[in-house]
Amino acid sequence: MTASLLISIIDDDRSVRSGLSNLLQSAGYATICFESAEEFLNDEALENSDFVILDFKLKGINGFELIRRLEQSRPSPPVMLISGHGDEDMGKPAISAGAVVFMRKPIDVDLLLEHIQRVLAKRGGSP
Incomplete structure (x- = not known):
């Protein structure tokens, strides 16, 4: 059996971290959660x-800065940038900054x- 792939979740909202972690673990991924980019x-x-x-x-360090x-x-691992504050226009700058995907909250699982x-x-x- 191969080891599960590790997905790091970085979000300052505990409920988002927990929800994403539970979802991804049920899909077979290993997860680790962080409250900040610095952590x-x-x-x-x-x-x-x-x-x-x-x-x-x-x-502290925002998503774009952490991607840099x-x-x-x-x-570097692929990064999915998520935001509850962004609009549709945020997708292009996110991809330009190096994210592979941009999704708005609430997340379509x-x-x-x-x-x-x-x-x-x-x-x-x-x-």
Whole structure:
């Protein structure tokens, strides 16, 4: 049996972290959650993450800045940027910043899983 792929969830809303973690674990992924970008950057999950789900609006380092920092580490995991504050126009800057997907909250869970599976399949991994 192969080890589960690790998805890091970075969101300052505990209920979002918990909900996403439960959903992804039920789909066969391993998850680890962080309240801030700084917490994530100081954890070994930075090196071990296969995929990152990142809220745009965080206290401290925001989503765009964390994506920039991740781009400096090679190989950097694919990042899905999520936001409850963004509008449809935020998608282009998110992708330009390095995110592979941008989704607005509330998250469509079926679409979320579809995006993750598609991105990981391109990189050669699946749950």
